[in-house]
Amino acid sequence: MNAFSSETSLIPARMTSEHVRSLLAQRRPGYGLPGNFYTDPDIYAMDLAVIFEREWIFIGASCEIPKPGNFMTAMIGPTPIIVLRDRQGELRAFHNTCRHRGFKLCEASHGHTPALICPYHRWTYRLDGTLAHAKYMPEDFKPEEFPLLPVHLRTAGGTIYVCLAEEPPDFAPFQEAMTTQLAPHGLENAKLAYEDNLIEHGNWKMVMENSRECYHCATGHSELMITFLDIYDFANPEQNALIRGYWDKWDRAGFTASVAEGPDYRAARLPFTGSAQSITMDGSPAVSRPLGQSPADAYGSLRWVHYPSTFNHCLNDYTVLVRMLPIGPEETMVTTKWLVDADAVEGVDYTIEKLTKVWRVTNDQDKALVERNQAGVRSSGYRAGPYSPSLEAGVLKFVDWYCGKLSPRQLGVGRERVAS
Ligand code: FES
Ligand SMILES: [Fe+2]
Numbered sequence: 001m002n003a004f005s006s007e008t009s010l011i012p013a014r015m016t017s018e019h020v021r022s023l024l025a026q027r028r029p030g031y032g033l034p035g036n037f038y039t040d041p042d043i044y045a046m047d048l049a050v051i052f053e054r055e056w057i058f059i060g061a062s063c064e065i066p067k068p069g070n071f072m073t074a075m076i077g078p079t080p081i082i083v084l085r086d087r088q089g090e091l092r093a094f095h096n097t098c099r100h101r102g103f104k105l106c107e108a109s110h111g112h113t114p115a116l117i118c119p120y121h122r123w124t125y126r127l128d129g130t131l132a133h134a135k136y137m138p139e140d141f142k143p144e145e146f147p148l149l150p151v152h153l154r155t156a157g158g159t160i161y162v163c164l165a166e167e168p169p170d171f172a173p174f175q176e177a178m179t180t181q182l183a184p185h186g187l188e189n190a191k192l193a194y195e196d197n198l199i200e201h202g203n204w205k206m207v208m209e210n211s212r213e214c215y216h217c218a219t220g221h222s223e224l225m226i227t228f229l230d231i232y233d234f235a236n237p238e239q240n241a242l243i244r245g246y247w248d249k250w251d252r253a254g255f256t257a258s259v260a261e262g263p264d265y266r267a268a269r270l271p272f273t274g275s276a277q278s279i280t281m282d283g284s285p286a287v288s289r290p291l292g293q294s295p296a297d298a299y300g301s302l303r304w305v306h307y308p309s310t311f312n313h314c315l316n317d318y319t320v321l322v323r324m325l326p327i328g329p330e331e332t333m334v335t336t337k338w339l340v341d342a343d344a345v346e347g348v349d350y351t352i353e354k355l356t357k358v359w360r361v362t363n364d365q366d367k368a369l370v371e372r373n374q375a376g377v378r379s380s381g382y383r384a385g386p387y388s389p390s391l392e393a394g395v396l397k398f399v400d401w402y403c404g405k406l407s408p409r410q411l412g413v414g415r416e417r418v419a420s
Contacts, residue, residue: 003150004166009049009077012042017408020046024403032384033399035377038203044329047204048077050405051308055264056154056161056171058310058323059083061339062091063158063190064110069127072110075333077326080104081151081162082116086127093151093162094129100146109195116148157182158190159321161306174306177260181267181302184255185314186292190339193318194352198334198363202370204308204326205402206377207334210370211311211322212394220369223361227276227283231391246271249298260304264401266394267304278317279358287317287350289341305394307401318350320359330374336363 023043026034037043059074060083071084073096080096082105096105103120106113115132116125124133129148134141152163154171156178161171200207210216217225234240247257250269260267276283277299290296294316302314312321321337338355346352376382387396404410 004152009045009053011049011411012045014042015046015411017411020406020411021408024406027384027403028386030389030396031386032209033205033402034384035379035382038206038374038377039329041329044203044326046406046411048326050410051402052077052326053079053164055169055308056163056174056306057308057325058306058321059093059160059162060323060337061159061187061190061192061319061321062155063188063339063342064192064337065091066191066342067112069112069114070110071106071113071116073106073108074323074335075325075327076162076164079164081164082106083153083160083162084116084127091153091155091160092127092129093153094148095151097149098123099131099148100134105148109197110192157185158187173262174265177262177265178267178304178306180256181260181304182314184253184293185302185319186341187314187319187339189342190291190319191342191344192337193340193344193346193350194338194356196336196356196360196363198336198367199327200332200334200367200370201330202332202374203330204324204332205399206370206374207324207332207366208308208311208398209395210366210373211324212305212398213388213392215388215391216369220365221362223281223358224279226281226358227272227279229270229273232270242271246298246300249295253293253295253298255293255295263404264307265305266397267302269300269302271298271300278315279313279320280354281357285317286355287340287344289344289349290316291318291339291341291344292316307398318355330378332370334363334367336360 023034057076060072064072065085068085068087068089071082073080073082081093082096083091083093086092098105098118100118100121100123103118105116105118123131125148126132129150131143131146134143152168154161154175156175217228232239232243247269250257257269278285280286299316305311309325310323319339323335325333327333336359340350344350
């Protein structure tokens with residue numbers, strides 16, 4: 001046991017390593033997952049235990065909680081967590097659950113408070129998690145025995161991740177890569193301009209898979225295609241020249257243009273099409289103040305993903321962060337955050353309408369696509385099909401990563417907690 005010990009979800013008894021191996025054996029290499037991976041409550045419970053309670057989970061940006069006392073909250077499956085900035089300005093994460101009778105402490109997605117006061121019986125916690133007051137408790141009550149349970153927290157280039165496991169996996173490779181990749185994008189000097197929450201009635205893997213390809217963009221996202229190329233093809237001389245020219249501008253500005261890739265992440269810079277400068281309805285910038293130090297004449301975005309919970313775009317004028325967290329076997333909360341320069345003034349330098357329009361339309365389109373895909377996969381007539389090796393390589397990488405997490409060794413960890 002250590003300070004980060006907490007009760008985590010149980011791997012259902014039915015999900016033995018033999019059973020999971022037999023399920024995975026139904027999958028052909030290069031093909032999608034069998035349908036029950038998107039619907040079965042026991043597989044969902046296994047996903048929570050093996051993925052969401054063991055991996056680093058993206059929460060948001062450190063600029064969302066710039067001052068001591070600022071906090072933000074999120075639900076990782078059934079587990080409420082709170083991330084805050086303490087009096088010393090350090091970021092901390094805790095279970096958002098009162099140590100008295102378990103009340104969920106903070107409901108708001110963001111806020112500011114000098115202390116965390118449970119609304120139920122007013123137990124009051126300091127920003128370092130220690131219990132400051134608990135009225136009407138006996139004389140031998142020891143407040144020091146009831147601090148909020150801490151949760152591991154790390155940052156990378158101004159973005160925040162938490163891990164519910166006692167012993168979290170190595171964060172260093174991703175942290176190193178993204179600190180370099182995000183350096184020009186100024187996320188630490190940004191502010192949250194707008195946040196949007198959308199429930200998609202689809203399994204979390206369906207939501208992630210949909211985000212990992214642009215095979216559907218030409219037919220599914222006409223607004224996004226004002227700035228995007230659906231295919232970035234190095235064999236096409238025109239596109240090759242466009243991409244190489246874009247990368248050269250980054251190199252000349254002294255920043256890396258290289259792709260960063262690991263087992264659970266990928267970051268790549270890609271140019272926009274035509275004369276587009278930003279992802280807006282007309283391709284013109286959404287914000288008159290730049291965010292970070294992107295080369296002024298290099299128009300494109302840093303597109304990056306980290307499994308299992310986020311994909312993002314950093315542009316010259318804004319950054320859009322998307323967080324995907326499971327709610328149930330067939331339900332996922334998709335939270336989109338738009339960041340702009342901290343000194344940008346709404347109504348002067350940008351409007352929420354122009355800043356958010358393309359992604360709000362795109363998210364609604366993706367919600368409809370995911371829900372219709374979920375409806376088809378739920379059918380007894382569903383048979384997993386093959387991915388396109390060129391246009392769905394990102395989907396395949398994610399699904400292969402997921403399957404790798406279900407190895408007998410991974411399923412064996414925590415087996416002492418197996419439910420009966
Ligand atoms: S449950 Fe929080 S004070 Fe009682
Ligand atoms: Fe999409």
